[in-house]
Structure formats: C-alpha cells, structure tokens
Amino acid sequence: MMLLGVENIARRSVKRAALYKFHRGHGAQARKVLQLLEKKYGRADPANLKLADTYACDVFGDSVYAPWLRVYTAFSRTFKEGWIPDNYYGSVVVPNMKGWYGKISNLKPVSRLILDGDTFPDVAYFANGLFFTDQCVVVPEHELKSVVFQHSDRVVFKTDGSKQGNGVYIFDKDTFDREAIKSLGNGVIQKFVVQHRLFNAFAAKSVATLRFTTVVDDAGRISVRACFLRLGRAEETHIRSDHEVCVPVNLATGELCGEGYLSDWGATPEHPDSKVRFAGVMVPAFAQCVATVLGLHRQIPFARCVGWDVTVDADSHVQVLEWNGEHNDVKFSEATQGPCFSDLNWERLRAAS
Template sequence: MQVKHLVKHSWENLARRRFNWKHATEARKILCAIEEKHGRTDPAQLRLADAYARDVFGDMCYAPWLHVYTAFNRTFKEGWIPDNYYGWVVVPKMSGMYGKISHLKPLARLLFHDDVFPDLGYHVNGIFFSADHVAIPDSKVSESVFATTDIVVFKLDQSSQGRGVFFWNRRNFDVERIKRLGNGVLQQFIVQHKSFGRFASKAVATVRFTTVVDDAGDISLRACFLRLGRAGDAIIRPDSEICVPVDLASGQLFHEGYSSDWIGVDVHPDSKARFEGVTLPAFPECVRKVTELHAKMPYARCVGWDVTVNADGKVLLMEWNAQHNDVKFSEATQGPCFSDLKWEKLALGPARS
C-alpha cells in the first residue's frame, strides 16, 4: 500500500508540473506579445504579482498568469485568480465529478429539461436517439435529423476549441461515419442574429457567460465576453478568434476586442465593423436563462455557458462547460471577478484528489 501511494503521489506531482509548465509557456507567449506592443511592464508591479503568488497561493508557479494580467492592465490588482490555479485547485474542489458531466453532450437536455439546446438527436454507444431520447433505427436517422434543417452539426463528447466538430448536409450525411467517430450530439445549424452577422463571420458567434454559486447557494453572473470567428473559419478557433468583453449591466460591448495574443482591436479585422456602441441582442433573456439553468445544476459551482441568439431572436445554448472554462481572459479584462469567493483559501488543502 505504501508503494502504491508513493507511485500515485509521483504521478500526481508529474501531472501537476506538466500542467503548470503548459500554462507558464502560454502565459509567457502572451506576455511577450503584450510587452512588444505596449512596452515593458513596471518591474515593481511584477514583484507585487510574484509576492501574491508566493504568499497567497503558496507557489511561484502561479505567477505567470498574474504577470499577464498585470502587463495587460499596467498595474497589479489583488484578488486575481491565476488560470492554472483555477484549473488545478478551484475546479476539482468547486465542481469535482459533477463538472465532468458537461463533457457528455447528450445529457444536457436530460439534465436541464429545457429546449434552449438546438439538439436534433444523439449517437451514444452505438445507438441513435431523437432529441426526446427515443431510439431511432439507423435507416431513419437522416430523415429524423433533417426534418427541419438542411445542415446539421455533430459534436463529439469532450469536443472543445473547434476540435471534434463536423458539418453534414443531406447529401453527405453518413451514419456509419458518425458511429465510427463516437458518442456525441447532432445539432441544428444556427442562422445567427443580424447583430452578430455585422461582423462578417461564417462561424456562429457565441457569448460566454460565467456564473458561480457562492457558499450561500446564490447564483450570480461574474463575467461575459463575445467570441467571434474570422472570415475564413467555419467555426470559432482559439488561435484566430476575436474576444470582446461585455458590460454585465447593459450587455454593451467594450470599445475594444482582443485577438488570440491579447492585442487590442477596435474593429473586427475582416468586416471592419466597430465594437463600440453595440449591445448584444436579448441580453437580459440570456442572463436569466443561464442563471435559471445553473440553478438546476448548482453542484458544479462555476460554469461557462456558450450562448447565441438566432435570426428570430431565440436564445440558444450551444454548450456548457463546468470543467476548466476560460477565466483568464475575463480576469484580465473584467476582473478580479471572483475575489469575494475566497477561492485563494482553497490552496490550504490538498490541490487535487
């Protein structure tokens, strides 16, 4: 038993080092891009970030993202959560196994009992199901999913950042290919609201809402930003997307958005449409919906919701993420977003089970 424990401990240490190394590499790349654009960050402010990583979070491995936030804002702010601390410490303790359910896309409608999901059907363990979770013979799948649309999108379980997403039309739809790909959800292709269409992106724009459940069980919106694709992309890709922070009270876009290397732009690079003065469609309805949904699954205490609005003004939920949903961009542009939750105290216990 002692040997088994030592082996497990060694593997956990190795996993932790690899996890933090990947984050440090990403953070340094972004920091270099910011400083190349805006000049070197005040060393005194970076020293404050180092001290915060060491004294509050207990490890200098959390300094790289604090450096990025500091360089982005040109000053250090207490209360920021480093993204690797969020992923390694906060997520396991605030969501645990309940958060992992969000990777299983066919469960969403069963779990939330809401037609906000644009689901047409599912493939799970060799069987196709309708949106109402009734088994469909292979010969009837095409007829079922194309009853109301000409294009369907298949998303594999655990798909993220554009990976594991496939588009099908009536002519090339292939039941056997989907069965080989694995478990996932078939969703209707969405014609997005004209407010998003102005940015000339083929990819459906999504709005990332981040909600949390505090220790009293109350749910609140903590961050929000718009994700836009580029003209040549069929789906939003993390290496080319444009992210625009959103005012939480009004739903209005900030005057500046940011590329994947966090360099500011005041217009979409392809359409040249400006961000300033644009208010997201159906914003109050979107906020109400994600808050309502989180109340149905409060065990995962921090959730990122990818929402869009279609051409008819209907709010649709593309997916939800209760695992390592993005907090670094929101922390830099809108944060500290979570300072009242005392997440920094979670470091006092074991990092991950």
C-alpha cells in the same frame, strides 16, 4: 497492507508528475502571452510584476501561479489584488468546487437529461453504438437522416469533450454520413443555428457565441461574473480559439466594449475582416441570455462555476450551444474584466494532496 501503501505512493507520484506538467504548460503559455503583450505595448512596470510574484507566493502559496498574474498585470498596466491565476483555477478551484459534477458537461448526450428546457438546439445523439432522438429514443439508422434534418438544412456534430473548435463537424443533407459520425465517437447532433443579424454583420459563416461565467457562492446564490463575445473569422465555418476575436461585454448593460482582442492579445476596435466596429453595439436579447444561464445553473448548483456558450438566433431566441463544468477559461475574463471572483474566498482553497 504493504501493497496498498505502494499503490498509494505510485498514485501520488503519477499525480505529482501530471501536476508538474500542467503547471509547466501554463507557465510556458503565460510567458509567451507576456512576451506578445510587451512587444505590442512596451515593458510592464517591474514594480507591478514584482507585486504579482509576491502575491502568487503569499496568497496562493507557490510561485508557479505568478506567470498568469504577470500577464493580467501587463495587460492592465497595473496590479490588482483578487485575481485568480488560470492554473490555480484549474488545479485547485476546479477539483474543490466542481469535482465529478463538472465532468458531466463533457458527455454531451446527457445535457438535456440534466438541464430542462428547449434552449439546447440538440436534435439527436450518438452514444455507444446507437443513435437517439433528443428525447433519448433509439433511432433506426435508416431513419436517422429524416430525423436529423426534419427542421434544419444543416447540422453540427460535436464529439464528447470537444473544445476550442476541435471535434466540431458541419453537415448538410448531401454530405451527411452516419458512418463518419460513428467513426468520430460519441457526441451530439445539433441544428445549425441561424444567428441574429447583428452577429451576422461581424462574421456571417460562423455562429458567434457569448461566453458567460456563472458561479454559486457559499450562500447558494448564483450570479454572472463575466461575459465576452467570441467571433470567428470571415472564411471559417466555426469559431476556433487560435483565430477567434473576443470582445468583453458590459454585464450591467449588455454593450460591447470599444475594443476586442485577437488571439495574440492585440487590441482592435473592429472585426479584422468585416471592419464592423464594436463600440456602441448592444448584444441582442442580453437580459434573456442572462436569465437563461442563471436558470440553467440553478439546476446544477453542484458544479459551482460553469462556462456557457450561448448565442441568439435570427428570431431573437436564446440558444445554448454547450456548457463547460470543468476548466472553463477564466484568464481572458480576469485580464479584461477582473478580478471577477474576489469575494468568493477561492484563494483559501488548497490543492488535494
């Protein structure tokens, strides 16, 4: 019994240390963003920042949640009740509303097992030393190349847990190397999606993605709460979070907002490389995109908030590139479109001890 007690104390100590590091990292990131915002747009109203500080303590129970509320406030030039701080989302909402069911999204080869439909562009998987088809049939290594390039001249390999543009590798028939893939670890091989011409006009080399956030409320209803378009830069082969351009999308109409935002949160009315303007642009097949992510979330309602990376191909078909059932980004949506979750009572949740 004494040994068990010591082990429990050790676990709690490790958890507290990890949580301290988590909040410290978020605080540093948020303060840097706040500095960038105030450098670009001037000092935020101290009275509004004080409201953010008070709200963090009174509603969420700790001042560690104030930094992201301050960012939202500085960005919006006002304070809004109902905002969810990104570190509260990660440390409290994610464990309470997703748990192990959300972690499954990191295991890319199981997506098609869980989520029915042909919207994923998966063509093969590598897992634990074996290659598989998208139907989970083992592929002899000497046949892999013919399977992978059966319907596409280029493919993308994504490692398990890949995010923010890291762990993403593009191959064509000449550069494809199964030994290189094996050295990278478990993951999915997807056909390279030829994107819709509207997205091509912004940046032709990388595939634009729509980031949808869907939630399951306490009555089991599933809804879309936020959406923004992620665009790469002119010379990049895939979107990277440190260089991306993000443009909020009107959920009711599918129209891009008049301004997008660079990685330093600076506003721009046009893509910085192609100079194509955002105002008045309608996302192609937007209604089908919405229907797709809602339909998929109905199959995994146990993870109650999911981020979906979706694109529309050259034939106007919806393609789901990946899903994130863990700490999907909410800070950009909260700042630009939020409060997105104010009716869900997430502020009543508390961190597990």
